[in-house]
Amino acid sequence: MDRIYERSFDWNEWFIIISLIVLLLLIWVTPKIFSFLEGLNYFVYGISIGMFYDHTISIPPWDFYDVNDSSAYQGIDFISYIMYGPYSYFFIYIYKKLKINGIMNLAYILIWTAFSLLMEWFTVKIGIFHFDKGYKMYWSIPIYMAVQSIQILLHHKVKQDHKISSL
Numbered sequence: 001m002d003r004i005y006e007r008s009f010d011w012n013e014w015f016i017i018i019s020l021i022v023l024l025l026l027i028w029v030t031p032k033i034f035s036f037l038e039g040l041n042y043f044v045y046g047i048s049i050g051m052f053y054d055h056t057i058s059i060p061p062w063d064f065y066d067v068n069d070s071s072a073y074q075g076i077d078f079i080s081y082i083m084y085g086p087y088s089y090f091f092i093y094i095y096k097k098l099k100i101n102g103i104m105n106l107a108y109i110l111i112w113t114a115f116s117l118l119m120e121w122f123t124v125k126i127g128i129f130h131f132d133k134g135y136k137m138y139w140s141i142p143i144y145m146a147v148q149s150i151q152i153l154l155h156h157k158v159k160q161d162h163k164i165s166s167l
Contacts, residue, residue: 005127017079046087046089050083064134066129117140
């Protein structure tokens with residue numbers, strides 16, 4: 001049976017739409033430091049990871065939490081997955097701008113993990129996520145750390161392949 005949390009268009013939907021618009025505008029106005037394909041790669045990585053985890057641990061057999069107004073998949077759910085794209089893009093954008101390396105990789109990942117947890121807490125408060133099925137927010141810590149570490153490795157692989165293909 002589908003669980004209904006609310007039927008109105010309110011803060012959770014507005015947050016998703018406004019965040020997506022603002023973040024896309026930020027991508028548009030920030031200086032371009034990636035090729036179109038490289039930037040798209042980082043953007044799609046975020047969408048793919050968000051969809052992968054939400055469609056892995058928020059559906060049976062685990063079914064630990066629900067997203068948005070209903071446990072059934074809705075159109076706003078798809079838009080909420082697109083919202084992960086700009087965050088993923090800016091994760092690497094800032095990483096590259098700050099020229100993070102060495103032990104600072106760990107610090108950077110820990111800072112972004114803390115930011116991600118703060119955003120997750122906020123989205124629970126406004127009704128995007130409903131953790132009333134047993135999910136504990138601290139379970140997200142290793143997920144964020146792994147996803148961010150893999151994205152940094154992906155970034156370095158893309159840079160390495162770009163150097164090789166430029167020769």
